[in-house]
Amino acid sequence: MLRGLAWSLGLLLAASAAWADPPQGYPFVSFDQGLRQAREQNRPIFLYFGRFGCGWCDMTNKQAFSDPGLRKLYTQNYVLIYVDSESGKRLQLPSGERITEADLGVRYKAFATPLFMYMEPDGKEIARIPGVKTTQDFQDYDRFVSGGHYKTQTLNQFLAGKP
Amino acid sequence: MRGLFALGLALLCPAAFAAPWAFDPAITVSQDPASRAFFHLEAAGRKSIAVSDAWVAITWEDNRDGVSRCYVALKAPGKKIFADPLRVSGGREAFEPAIVGLGQGRFALAWEEDGRVWARLLAADGLGKPITLGAGAAAQASLAYAAPDGLFAAWSEKNKTYWQVKVARLMPGRASALTAGRAYPVESGKLEGDQSYPSVAALGAKKLVVAWEDRRAGHTRILSSASRNGGARFAPPQQINEAAWRGQMSGFGRGTGVMRVALSPYGVGGAGGAGSVGGVAAVWADKRDFLAGYDVYTAFARGDQLSFGANEKAQDDFGNEIAQWHPAISADRKGRVAVAWDDDRDGTPDIWLAWRSAQGWSDNLAVPGASGPGVQSDPALILDAAGNLHLAWIEKTDLNSPSRIRYGFGRWVDGGDK
Numbered sequence: 001m002l003r004g005l006a007w008s009l010g011l012l013l014a015a016s017a018a019w020a021d022p023p024q025g026y027p028f029v030s031f032d033q034g035l036r037q038a039r040e041q042n043r044p045i046f047l048y049f050g051r052f053g054c055g056w057c058d059m060t061n062k063q064a065f066s067d068p069g070l071r072k073l074y075t076q077n078y079v080l081i082y083v084d085s086e087s088g089k090r091l092q093l094p095s096g097e098r099i100t101e102a103d104l105g106v107r108y109k110a111f112a113t114p115l116f117m118y119m120e121p122d123g124k125e126i127a128r129i130p131g132v133k134t135t136q137d138f139q140d141y142d143r144f145v146s147g148g149h150y151k152t153q154t155l156n157q158f159l160a161g162k163p
Numbered sequence: 164m165r166g167l168f169a170l171g172l173a174l175l176c177p178a179a180f181a182a183p184w185a186f187d188p189a190i191t192v193s194q195d196p197a198s199r200a201f202f203h204l205e206a207a208g209r210k211s212i213a214v215s216d217a218w219v220a221i222t223w224e225d226n227r228d229g230v231s232r233c234y235v236a237l238k239a240p241g242k243k244i245f246a247d248p249l250r251v252s253g254g255r256e257a258f259e260p261a262i263v264g265l266g267q268g269r270f271a272l273a274w275e276e277d278g279r280v281w282a283r284l285l286a287a288d289g290l291g292k293p294i295t296l297g298a299g300a301a302a303q304a305s306l307a308y309a310a311p312d313g314l315f316a317a318w319s320e321k322n323k324t325y326w327q328v329k330v331a332r333l334m335p336g337r338a339s340a341l342t343a344g345r346a347y348p349v350e351s352g353k354l355e356g357d358q359s360y361p362s363v364a365a366l367g368a369k370k371l372v373v374a375w376e377d378r379r380a381g382h383t384r385i386l387s388s389a390s391r392n393g394g395a396r397f398a399p400p401q402q403i404n405e406a407a408w409r410g411q412m413s414g415f416g417r418g419t420g421v422m423r424v425a426l427s428p429y430g431v432g433g434a435g436g437a438g439s440v441g442g443v444a445a446v447w448a449d450k451r452d453f454l455a456g457y458d459v460y461t462a463f464a465r466g467d468q469l470s471f472g473a474n475e476k477a478q479d480d481f482g483n484e485i486a487q488w489h490p491a492i493s494a495d496r497k498g499r500v501a502v503a504w505d506d507d508r509d510g511t512p513d514i515w516l517a518w519r520s521a522q523g524w525s526d527n528l529a530v531p532g533a534s535g536p537g538v539q540s541d542p543a544l545i546l547d548a549a550g551n552l553h554l555a556w557i558e559k560t561d562l563n564s565p566s567r568i569r570y571g572f573g574r575w576v577d578g579g580d581k
Contacts, residue, residue: 051382051420051450052382052383052420053378053380053416053417053418053419053420054382054416054420055415055416055417055418056415056453057416058415058416085420086383086420088303088360093563095201096201096229097201097226097563098226098231098256102422102423103205106489106540106562109486111450111456111457112453112454112455112456
């Protein structure tokens with residue numbers, strides 16, 4: 001009975017993962033919880049705007065975020081936030097305003113998913129990167145952010161100068 | 164820039180741009196004197212404004228006292244301004260109030276409060292006693308009214324695993340009392356995914372149509388279902404949005420996205436006389452063109468089966484490369500149909516309007532008083548019995564600033580592009 005329940009649950013999780021939600025194995029949290037954590041821990045934010053059923057998100061999850069090294073790197077270096085850009089789930093902005101995840105997508109112009117954003121611990125935007133990316137891309141973006149290069153260079157300048 | 168180009172085209176082709184409404188200057192419905200509050204118009208189905216004979220009512224949520232609560236303001240016949248708002252919700256957090264006119268200056272309201280859905284009546288002498296709808300956690304209420312069938316509510320209610328759309332008839336009584344009939348699910352079988360953000364339209368003759376966001380297929384689709392017995396039983400659901408997924412993702416993901424469907428009956432009680440059954444118009448945000456974001460798509464259900472037909476894009480070509488948000492729809496008994504939404508094709512979010520004619524959807528109009536510098540967004544609209552357009556929207560200086568509720572009135576003028 002229990003084994004059957006666990007099997008069913010496993011199937012459900014596997015099916016959900018296949019439809020595109022946050023990549024598995026990453027400690028993604030909600031937007032408001034993530035902002036609080038980032039301030040408390042003084043860590044930068046990696047914000048992932050996805051969409052339920054999004055093919056490009058699913059591709060990125062399976063081809064980039066499945067990499068164990070990337071999972072370790074991003075789990076160590078960032079507060080990870082996932083937002084479903086069609087969801088009615090409610091969150092609270094630092095201003096006190098209560099809006100839905102879908103309307104957060106409107107505020108950040110997350111009209112095409114996936115959209116990845118890097119932010120300082122106070123929520124100030126560092127870089128926004130739309131579309132499918134590779135493991136190597138995410139490693140490069142991490143060097144740009146974690147190395148503080150964004151303070152003196154644009155992302156394109158940094159990437160053009162990479163060895 | 165695009166707006167200037169569109170204006171140039173309009174001057175060359177006046178017939179295409181002759182709006183059928185003449186707009187009065189916009190007025191403020193409600194704002195926080197300290198300008199610290201955030202106002203929201205976000206009812207399921209975007210039914211945040213209603214008319215009842217010559218009365219106009221707008222309902223919204225704001226946090227003027229630090230807590231998100233629902234309010235309503237009334238504009239009496241012949242008055243130029245709205246009366247001071249009344250608080251609709253109780254002491255706890257409340258969201259997404261919806262409203263519908265019942266005639267003779269009466270209205271019904273429904274909203275989410277503390278994880279439940281509530282409803283109450285409103286008239287010139289104040290608010291009736293609130294009641295709860297549904298058996299458990301619930302949200303996203305929508306209301307519809309058609310004489311003589313009465314008042315109906317739809318909402319999304321948490322089942323064991325998923326959210327499920329339910330519908331109930333509400334019975335207004337004496338002294339602003341309200342009672343609810345039995346709630347029925349639009350689908351009685353086993354749920355296979357969330358059903359959310361329902362919109363309900365009542366057509367009279369015991370016909371109801373409900374549309375909602377449905378996630379059973381692994382991506383969000385707009386489904387609808389019709390009832391012919393006053394909401395006690397619904398036909399199997401039909402997908403409204405045309406599928407644009409052609410397997411181009413090699414097995415990744417499940418499909419494109421859609422969100423926030425809104426319905427309006429049209430042609431109801433029209434040429435066939437009072438109580439005759441017309442059709443239902445639907446609008447939603449559709450991401451089939453995923454690179455440019457959501458577009459405004461519409462569809463019409465006609466005939467006895469109330470099956471929705473081919474999808475029509477309501478935005479014009481100048482809006483194609485821009486994301487559209489918050490589409491709302493209203494129609495009247497003569498079959499006039501108008502759609503409003505916000506997009507920032509002119510640099511900042513404005514309210515845009517399109518209306519349906521025999522030739523299709525009109526070119527888009529930046530609504531006078533609801534466009535220009537700053538942010539004008541989140542429209543809700545309703546056409547009254549004379550075809551006049553009543554529009555409410557959010558206005559603020561930038562996307563994250565405190566806001567206020569604005570109202571615009573467009574008088575139906577003959578000679579426009581009907």
